[in-house]
Amino acid sequence: MALYVTPEQKEAGQKDFADAVVSRRGFLKGFLAAAGAVGVVTPAAYFGYKAWEGRPVKAGLIGAGDEGGVLVGEHPKEYLEFIAYSDIRPYNKDRIFKGEPAPSPRKGFNAIYGHDADKKILWYEDYKKLLENQDIEAVVIALPLHLHAPVAIDAMKAGKHVLCEKLMAWNISQCKKMIQVAQDTNRVLTIGHQRHYSLLYAHADELLRADREAKDEDRVIGDIRHIRALWHRNNSWPAPDADPTKPALAADVPQPKIRDGWYPPIYEMDFEKLARDIKKYGYKNMQELVRWRLYDRTGGGLMAELGSHQLDACSIFLRSVHPLAVQGVGGKFYYNDDEQGGRYEPGRQADDAVFVTFEFPGPDYYKKDADGKPTSEVKHKEDIVVVTYSSVNTNSFEKYGECVMGSHGTLVVEEEKDIMLFPAKNPNKKAGDKPTGSSVATAGGGKAAVESSGTSGAQAPVAVPGTSAGPVSRGYTEEMAHFAHCVRMHQRAEKANDKEAMQRWRVGDDAPRCHGKVAMADAIIALTSNIAMKEQRRIVFDPKWFDPTLIDAVPDKDLKAKDAEDKVISL
């Protein structure tokens, strides 16, 4: 992400970020006090949950594929215990127990619950049967996109609290319905945009907030006019030779010619079991089940799979605002239908590259009320922040991350694990001037290039994730721990018939950070971008779309976009 940055500059950028956070501890004292420590801030203290004294929340996993495996590997079992799961593919049913060798995060049930895990954890072919199990209090859903809404709604109606993977749903009508059902059934509903639970992003957000409050000469980021976000991968290499550790490939379907994670192999063991009556599970054929990301009916393309995470982060960086407009270009520029060619992916509908530009409101775009909160009235219509996003499949230079470009400095978050600050060189500053805020000279020799002004004094260091050695949590564990905590607190409030508290744990200040309304905004951004690219137009976001109570105000309907090939499946 950080183009042309040497290891020394990277190290200096990380140090500058940590110093800038530490020097603003006055602003950050809320969570430091919560941690009850002068040094390390724990995720539990930061996000407001604690280890449960009683038993963990009993959960069922619905969808035990790639992401289900990650969630199993990362789940905090003192908070959330899986007692059942549902999946239909024999290969994934086996893998969810055995896991994969490190460094894969898919540790498998056996590694976590012991080698007799398969005797303790129940399997249901039909997820509706899992929902009938009265011991299950909550479900974690990691299914293909088109199934998120129907299954989450069934689960809430069956009395389960729900953590569903992103994107929230296949369209915005479904998102609104999910929120409505959560309200009607009084269940906790949260969506798996894990950046809401990454300390790395939390610290970046804290720094940006402190920077907005600071005097101009003390600002290290300054006036943000542009954010560049990207996710670049190279899926153009030839497919690997047959792997003896993997099952045999099915002979009756096209198999990958290139290494594309969205076009995985179809194994004979899955084909044999499922191909004959695949329609019973709501799929047209085996390709739709295994390669669901490629088709409009089952997936949402690059913006749903990757862009939604990063636009979620950009919205947070820009004070949790919604974008004003979007336009873009996307297409199948690389993969094709030519059976002879190396890029053959028959029937693929998803774009292989997207380039999208968003206009976000700057800090003075809206008029403010007496409390300083933005109103819906426009004050300065030129006060725009431009966010560009690209995702490509044929070049992995820079990989993925977000680059926040301010007048006083640049904040870079790289691959969800590194964070750097590169303050701009102030040409007016003379040698010997007292440094204000942070000032970077040239980084080199592993020496910190930043000096922080005034406030840091002799305080103890704060451990800032992504700026020191050791693995950085991407937020899955914290997301599941907080979800379980909210479920328990909600149950307690329900027992006491405390309606105000129930509401608070579901959608209020104490609720999961990515509850329905937050996640719906991410879905609106991703899915409206798809319409803008498909119809080659600039689309202005209607504030009504973001209101979950206005059931009929949805972009696909308002914009009269062409329907996908079929109606979305409802089981």
Ligand SMILES: NC(=O)c1ccc[n+]([C@@H]2O[C@H](COP(=O)([O-])OP(=O)(O)OC[C@H]3O[C@@H](n4cnc5c(N)ncnc54)[C@H](O)[C@@H]3O)[C@@H](O)[C@H]2O)c1
């Ligand atoms: N938060 C993240 O960073 C992240 C990363 C990757 C994927 N995801 C999301 O996780 C979800 C799953 O993605 P994935 O990569 O694991 O896909 P996958 O295809 O590997 O897994 C999906 C699983 O669902 C099962 N399944 C399908 N239909 C079913 C049904 N009717 N009943 C029971 N099981 C059924 C499949 O057999 C498969 O095992 C997607 O929504 C994806 O966007 C999130």
